[in-house]
Amino acid sequence: MLCPEVWNFPPPKVIQSKKDNQNLESVKNTLNLNWFYKSVIVTCPDEIHTPSFIKEIVTENSDYYKLSSFSLTEFVEPAFIESFVKAGKLFCLSASRNCIIQNCAAVTPDGVLILHVLEHVYQTLGFEGKKRPFGYYEVKIDLKSIKRLEKVKIGLSKLELFDIYLIWEPQNEKPCSSSVVKYFHERGIKISVNSLDVKNISPKITEAPSVKDLDPQEITEWIGMLAHQTDLSPTEGYISSYSQPESENSLKTTRISLYIVKGFIPMSLVTKISEKLNAYVMSRETDHYWSAISVQSDENSPWQWNTSSPKMFQAQDSSCNVFFTHQNHVVHCIGQLKYS
């Protein structure tokens, strides 16, 4: 170690995938592959403010709840299953947990309780499960068809208490999504309301590169630089070797707006935003106009890389970027496993 490398580190190993010629349906399929996201960035070039109808979707659905010191046996209460699991979509995920060293749990919108537990805990529960990497087991309990409720309750009561993020989307308009709060409050469980963290930034740019003639990875990087409000044209190579992408068909505009939403974001919200964004792009008549939605995965949630890989809790960091254009949408996904 006479002369160790202290700068210009190689980038971490990441997996990338790029899909061209996508329509709205296939984009939605890609985004709906996973249930839990931690942030969404909506990029609209040639706008100072993100269109209000997109903002409205976020503000309408901005509340999510946090259950503190919650026993998972509450999820299998028949009253809860009847009035919430069967009557809507439930998104639950254990909060602030590291799935490489701690037990995790999630409830999926189709009503399945997924437990991600260490081997020695799994052996005491008495549930059938599948082996997972790093000495873990995955147990799936279908809440809609529990056969031996008492046994399930005994097993779940052996697990520790969790902090859980929760969102409930009712099937019908009638019961309000906040009725889940009333239910838990009446059962004496501490529940608090959190709101999505929303930020709107509109940095100054010289031009917006076009998706048509550039690799989506470069545009993703460019959006990332804008979202972090970094200097796009650094003068000194020692600090940053970044250079802006150049393209022939770039949009001649100095305006761009980025709408950054952070918090516990379910896939349904992402789908709604992407539908609106698609409609917005179609309404714009500028040539080669594009806008993008970028979603970041929750690092400790069940994750599926593609349709052929298993969905399981894995420590990963992943981002999916969708570029909506007039004709063909482009999907660029990039991700890495934290431990392998």
Add this chain to the structure above:
Amino acid sequence: MSSEEPINKEAAEAIISFLKANVSKSAIPNIENELKTEFVLAKKRSKVQKRRKTKKKVKSLNRKEKKSLGFYTISRDSVKYNDILPMNQVWQKYISEVLDLDKPIPDCTSKAWENFTTSLYKADFHGSELSVIRSKCPSYVGKSGICIMDTKNTFKLVSRDNVVTTIPKRESVFEMYLNKLKITVFGKHLCVRPAERSTKKIKGRLLPDL
């Protein structure tokens, strides 16, 4: 016939009368003379001694034979929990004597702790009420009952709903309650035939994991 042996008078007379009845008439007067004839070599014992037949040892059946007779096959619903309950009561008395439960439980760092664990290890588990709290196979977890059979690798338990279950020891952790005392035993430590276990020396340190 050797002369030392007592001669039964009735038998001798019976033989004489038999001979008189069956021998030809001319030979009858010779019978008595003939019977008095002494054989020269009759009193000498032969060198080759007759081997006495050794008594066959009364042997118990070995395991294979017992198994073929169906000695170990206990069908699933053949034993009732209530029938076994007295056995459990006897066992509780037995174990409290073996472990000296009247006295306080020794501290796990003290030397008495070793004695305590050794006597638990060597104790008989027939009649104990065991429950499986951890197992490599999840369907065994939660099973409980009174032990009616203890083999090298399994326990046979009769549960409260009168079902006999065979639990493999090596992959399970058992728990039992003695009054207010809870004892957790790793089944893999008990993987010895119960008869051998009482005499076998045990390892001091064993990894407490499945």
